[in-house]
Amino acid sequence: MVARILDEISNNPPKEVKALLKLAGIVVQDDEYIKLVNEQLRKTPHFEKRKYFLEMRHFHTQDILFLMHACGDGSGINTATLMPLLRRLIDWGLVLDQSMFGGLALVDHMWNKDRIAQFLQLNILDNVLLGPSYIARKYSRSVPAVYVCKDGNEYTGTGFLTTTNTSGKKFVIVSAKHNIDSEEKIEFVGFNEIDGCTYTPISGKWILHPKLDLALIEVKCERNPPPIFPIGTPLVLSRTITLGYPSIATTDSSYMLAHGGELNAIVNTYHGEDRLIISNFVSPGNSGGPVLDEAGLCLGVVVNSFETQHQGGTEKANSAIPARHVLDFISPFCN
Numbered sequence: 001m002v003a004r005i006l007d008e009i010s011n012n013p014p015k016e017v018k019a020l021l022k023l024a025g026i027v028v029q030d031d032e033y034i035k036l037v038n039e040q041l042r043k044t045p046h047f048e049k050r051k052y053f054l055e056m057r058h059f060h061t062q063d064i065l066f067l068m069h070a071c072g073d074g075s076g077i078n079t080a081t082l083m084p085l086l087r088r089l090i091d092w093g094l095v096l097d098q099s100m101f102g103g104l105a106l107v108d109h110m111w112n113k114d115r116i117a118q119f120l121q122l123n124i125l126d127n128v129l130l131g132p133s134y135i136a137r138k139y140s141r142s143v144p145a146v147y148v149c150k151d152g153n154e155y156t157g158t159g160f161l162t163t164t165n166t167s168g169k170k171f172v173i174v175s176a177k178h179n180i181d182s183e184e185k186i187e188f189v190g191f192n193e194i195d196g197c198t199y200t201p202i203s204g205k206w207i208l209h210p211k212l213d214l215a216l217i218e219v220k221c222e223r224n225p226p227p228i229f230p231i232g233t234p235l236v237l238s239r240t241i242t243l244g245y246p247s248i249a250t251t252d253s254s255y256m257l258a259h260g261g262e263l264n265a266i267v268n269t270y271h272g273e274d275r276l277i278i279s280n281f282v283s284p285g286n287s288g289g290p291v292l293d294e295a296g297l298c299l300g301v302v303v304n305s306f307e308t309q310h311q312g313g314t315e316k317a318n319s320a321i322p323a324r325h326v327l328d329f330i331s332p333f334c335n
Contacts, residue, residue: 016077017129020068020071020129023064023067024116024120024125025120027057027116028113037054038055039070040067044060044066046106053106056110057113059108059109059110059111060107060108060109061109063107064082064086064109065079090109092295094115094119095111097109121166122231124297132241135241135296139160139225139226141195141197142225142226142228143158143160143161143194143228143243143289144160144161144194145157145159145192145256146158147191147192147254148188150185150186150187156254157175157179157180157245158245158285158287158302159173159175159288160173160288160301161173161221162230162326164331164334168227170335171227172217172218172330173217173219175214177208177213177215180215182206188206195223196223198221198222198223199219202219209325209329212329213303214321214329215288218333228296228297228298230298231298232293232295232299232300232323233293234263234276234299234323236265236266238262239260239293240261240262240263240278240280240293241291241293241294242278242282242286242292243256243290243292244282244285244286244288244302245257245289246283260280261281263276263299264317265277266322267319275319276291276321277318278320279318280318282302282305282318286302288303289301290302297323298323298326300326301321302318302320
């Protein structure tokens with residue numbers, strides 16, 4: 001039920017989401033949060049008894065209504081919308097549920113200040129509140145098609161905008177090396193424009209990983225698309241999202257395809273490489289695209305499928321290079 005409500009909310013984020021994000025930004029500021037608590041909660045029952053705990057970021061379920069109302073547009077807060085959002089915060093460890101102490105307790109929740117600060121810095125707090133559909137839309141401008149030409153024929157791969165610098169000063173597009181390897185007589189043509197967002201290579205030259213199927217190019221970008229940070233933690237059976245540009249029969253252009261799946265295994269190959277095995281449907285054109293987790297962090301980069309021949313036919317396992325290798329690769333170019 002909660003998941004269905006969140007899917008509906010993600011299509012048209014209500015005012016409660018905006019208010020909650022604003023409140024979270026205040027939570028991480030000591031003086032501002034104490035000021036807000038004293039202004040908005042001083043008329044609540046037993047305030048003087050609760051004041052110390054409230055200022056230490058503990059709160060009662062009803063308190064958040066007052067705090068969010070103060071951060072909203074003045075039209076009130078819908079509890080039917082708020083409660084799924086609060087549950088989402090608890091699920092992600094952004095709020096600690098202390099209701100075990102009983103209904104007579106002065107407080108029953110606590111903000112996790114440090115974790116909230118991390119999520120805000122990475123610009124993913126809205127992701128965990130609103131879910132996969134929202135994540136796919138949010139990062140659609142951050143995942144361009146990579147157009148190339150070989151032997152006179154045009155092909156499409158996928159890349160994604162990333163960085164290690166949360167200040168947003170240096171960015172690169174990462175893709176699969178086999179998409180643009182000049183030694184294979186592949187000529188890079190450019191990126192597509194996505195909702196007015198354009199990517200301009202700074203040097204015009206792709207840098208190839210010496211061993212792995214990875215490549216990067218430094219870029220300037222218009223309209224400030226959100227970068228995808230390659231710091232996700234792969235957990236077997238966790239939910240995954242892939243974004244990319246596979247060929248779609250009879251369509252008139254390159255279209256991004258989003259697909260939900262799960263991480264099935266972390267394996268090692270005969271060549272000594274570690275890979276993620278995912279259930280997401282990917283095909284030629286997806287190579288170089290990101291594998292995202294439920295927070296919108298990059299878990300890996302789609303590169304190829306492992307195929308096994310057996311009596312019943314061919315078994316395919318879609319694989320991705322883990323994000324830790326991407327992070328190591330891009331770090332010298334983003335600092």
